[in-house]
Amino acid sequence: MNKVTNVKFAGLGGQGILTCTDILGRVVFDMGNDVKKAEVHGMSQRGGSITSDLRFGDKVLSPMISAGQADFLVVLGEDQVEENQHFLKEGGTLVKPSDFDADKLTNKRTLNVALLGALSKHMPFPVEQWMDAVRAQLPERLHEVNEAAFMLGRGE
Amino acid sequence: MSSERKLMSGNEAVALGTKHAGCALGVGYPGTPSTEILENYAKLEGCKAQWAPNEKVALEVGIGVAFAGTRTIITMKHVGLNVAADPLFTVAYTGVTGGMVLAVADDPGMASSQNEQDSRNYARAAGVPLLEPADSQEAYDMTKLAFEISERWNQPVILRLSTRVCHSKTIVVPSDSKDVPAADYVRDIKGRVMIPAYARPAHKRMRAKLTEIEAWNCAEGPNPIVGTGTKLGIIANGVSALHAQEAAPDAKVLKLGMVYPLPMKTILEFIDSVDDCIIIEESDPFIQTEVQAAGGRVRPRLERYRYGELDVIRVKRIIDGDDSEEAAPPRGKPPQLCDGCPHRASFQLLKNIGCTITGDIGCYTLSVLPPFETMDTCICMGGSIGIGLGMRHVLPEEQARKVVSVIGDGTFMHSGLTGVAEMICNRPKYGHVIVILDNGTTAMTGLQEHPGTGKTLDHHPAGKTVSIEATCEAMGVDKVIILDPSREMEAFEKAVRDAMASNDLTVIIARRPCILAVVRDAKINRGEKVR
Numbered sequence: 001m002n003k004v005t006n007v008k009f010a011g012l013g014g015q016g017i018l019t020c021t022d023i024l025g026r027v028v029f030d031m032g033n034d035v036k037k038a039e040v041h042g043m044s045q046r047g048g049s050i051t052s053d054l055r056f057g058d059k060v061l062s063p064m065i066s067a068g069q070a071d072f073l074v075v076l077g078e079d080q081v082e083e084n085q086h087f088l089k090e091g092g093t094l095v096k097p098s099d100f101d102a103d104k105l106t107n108k109r110t111l112n113v114a115l116l117g118a119l120s121k122h123m124p125f126p127v128e129q130w131m132d133a134v135r136a137q138l139p140e141r142l143h144e145v146n147e148a149a150f151m152l153g154r155g156e
Numbered sequence: 157m158s159s160e161r162k163l164m165s166g167n168e169a170v171a172l173g174t175k176h177a178g179c180a181l182g183v184g185y186p187g188t189p190s191t192e193i194l195e196n197y198a199k200l201e202g203c204k205a206q207w208a209p210n211e212k213v214a215l216e217v218g219i220g221v222a223f224a225g226t227r228t229i230i231t232m233k234h235v236g237l238n239v240a241a242d243p244l245f246t247v248a249y250t251g252v253t254g255g256m257v258l259a260v261a262d263d264p265g266m267a268s269s270q271n272e273q274d275s276r277n278y279a280r281a282a283g284v285p286l287l288e289p290a291d292s293q294e295a296y297d298m299t300k301l302a303f304e305i306s307e308r309w310n311q312p313v314i315l316r317l318s319t320r321v322c323h324s325k326t327i328v329v330p331s332d333s334k335d336v337p338a339a340d341y342v343r344d345i346k347g348r349v350m351i352p353a354y355a356r357p358a359h360k361r362m363r364a365k366l367t368e369i370e371a372w373n374c375a376e377g378p379n380p381i382v383g384t385g386t387k388l389g390i391i392a393n394g395v396s397a398l399h400a401q402e403a404a405p406d407a408k409v410l411k412l413g414m415v416y417p418l419p420m421k422t423i424l425e426f427i428d429s430v431d432d433c434i435i436i437e438e439s440d441p442f443i444q445t446e447v448q449a450a451g452g453r454v455r456p457r458l459e460r461y462r463y464g465e466l467d468v469i470r471v472k473r474i475i476d477g478d479d480s481e482e483a484a485p486p487r488g489k490p491p492q493l494c495d496g497c498p499h500r501a502s503f504q505l506l507k508n509i510g511c512t513i514t515g516d517i518g519c520y521t522l523s524v525l526p527p528f529e530t531m532d533t534c535i536c537m538g539g540s541i542g543i544g545l546g547m548r549h550v551l552p553e554e555q556a557r558k559v560v561s562v563i564g565d566g567t568f569m570h571s572g573l574t575g576v577a578e579m580i581c582n583r584p585k586y587g588h589v590i591v592i593l594d595n596g597t598t599a600m601t602g603l604q605e606h607p608g609t610g611k612t613l614d615h616h617p618a619g620k621t622v623s624i625e626a627t628c629e630a631m632g633v634d635k636v637i638i639l640d641p642s643r644e645m646e647a648f649e650k651a652v653r654d655a656m657a658s659n660d661l662t663v664i665i666a667r668r669p670c671i672l673a674v675v676r677d678a679k680i681n682r683g684e685k686v687r
Contacts, residue, residue: 083487
């Protein structure tokens with residue numbers, strides 16, 4: 001049976017939605033999955049609402065996650081829950097900043113990667129795989145602070 | 157080989173496919189969602205790419221490359237093809253020597269566009285073959301196929317993309333690559349000078365090519381049939397075909413990769429092989445209309461699905477024949493001008509003065525939204541000037557004097573210059589005022605260069621800069637005023653009020669760099685990588 005996992009990210013332009021989607025994309029790609037990532041950008045880079053879809057599994061067809069189809073909804077702010085809740089499927093998991101102590105982040109701009117840490121608890125991929133993807137997607141000077149953010153979100 | 161698999165966007169895949177097709181020059185004009193094709197292509201080793209001032213010029217440069225016997229790709233968004241339509245319709249008659257591919261990105265649902273026009277109509281209207289990939293692998297493969305078709309039939313080919321294909325990342329396994337053919341000019345006057353005597357046979361040649369291409373498309377075109385069911389058949393194109401496969405796993409799907417000329421024989425045979433057949437396509441009923449005209453027995457189109465993007469749920473509704481009202485998605489936060497954007501000061505001022513603003517295309521179009529809500533019209537690139545002039549010509553004096561055309565520097569280079577020429581020769585009685593918001597970049601699409609920035613696509617000096625002020629003065633504008641909208645508020649207000657009160661033709665250049673471009677340029681100067 002072809003099992004596809006759907007992860008939807010939601011936030012505002014500039015919060016790092018596309019970066020964290022790319023990191024998850026790299027993880028699942030490196031683990032040998034078929035993967036599709038869809039996003040809409042353009043005008044959204046001016047601080048407007050933005051969502052990004054990541055689907056992975058044996059074989060992924062449509063790149064988009066429709067309403068009621070997300071296994072995971074990752075929001076970059078609690079204020080994003082209401083307008084994106086409808087994407088979650090019944091029994092799906094919401095990952096949000098209040099899942100961990102976001103005040104402990106040394107750099108607020110790493111919230112996106114901390115949320116990936118929180119998401120990672122629900123996924124079967126080894127931590128080192130995530131770290132490899134963080135390092136591959138971000139410039140070297142940001143590695144340490146983002147690795148710490150990831151572990152904070154993961155609760156380790 | 158699995159080691160060669162890459163995760164790339166549709167735009168990146170078109171760029172790589174173009175390199176592997178052996179292209180000599182990429183030309184384009186930035187426009188969401190097409191912009192990253194040329195930007196990525198330019199970063200590939202040995203690939204030369206340049207932004208043209210607009211899509212028409214881009215296509216003309218491309219025609220020159222193809223007439224010179226080598227390969228070219230021309231990139232633009234859907235509305236850009238309107239600008240380039242004039243050369244397109246006639247290069248379709250002449251044909252090309254080297255391969256020529258137009259990568260045109262549609263925006264169904266209008267994520268970042270002023271309309272959701274369907275470029276497939278241009279393929280039919282102009283007589284240009286059109287390929288339509290569904291994901292990045294197909295974008296890569298079909299880019300190469302488009303060059304092959306173009307050279308085999310000496311005909312330009314459109315590669316039609318959509319926002320979902322351009323900006324989605326999917327897995328690509330690249331294949332072999334070709335060398336760039338050497339340019340070599342061979343004269344062909346009757347083939348390339350389209351006076352009526354030479355154009356009449358050229359039109360017939362073009363139609364004959366399309367007949368051949370349709371036969372090829374039926375015999376070996378990129379139109380796989382997926383599934384074996386005989387109850388429900390689905391004919392679908394591009395990303396809609398993927399939605400359809402997922403929405404109806406038991407259906408038999410004819411996945412059309414070449415949508416013009418349609419493989420009609422294949423389609424009619426497919427329809428006969430199933431009990432019930434439905435066409436699923438985003439935007440206009442393009443395939444639907446052609447198939448019905450050819451006598452194909454398919455379900456009628458539900459008009460509501462012409463609007464916006466399709467997804468799996470909407471495709472399920474189509475299959476179920478569900479024509480009921482769809483739930484409106486919750487509205488998110490609209491985009492806005494950046495904090496610190498110099499346009500903010502300009503629009504606050506124009507709002508305070510109470511101008512009627514004929515606006516244009518760019519970041520500054522966002523001034524139509526709160527808190528400014530100070531734009532009256534926005535139609536097309538460069539439209540601000542002509543529309544403002546038309547209003548000035550007919551409105552009573554009090555209203556006419558309020559009309560101000562507002563345009564950005566990039567848009568001014570794209571198609572504002574002819575508006576100024578119009579203003580000079582058909583001068584409104586009470587004069588006119590153009591405010592050029594000069595932030596020194598094409599900001600909306602991601603900070604691209606243009607002739608007014610004096611830099612080439614890769615941000616290196618072009619050698620010369622096209623001066624907006626010198627151009628306006630040379631064209632005959634009465635007064636050209638340059639000021640900083642953020643620092644010279646009082647002078648700015650006086651300049652606008654004086655210009656509105658006078659009968660002069662005034663151009664006010666509000667010049668202050670885009671804050672995002674300042675950050676980007678600082679990175680470039682430090683030698684850091686920029687997107």
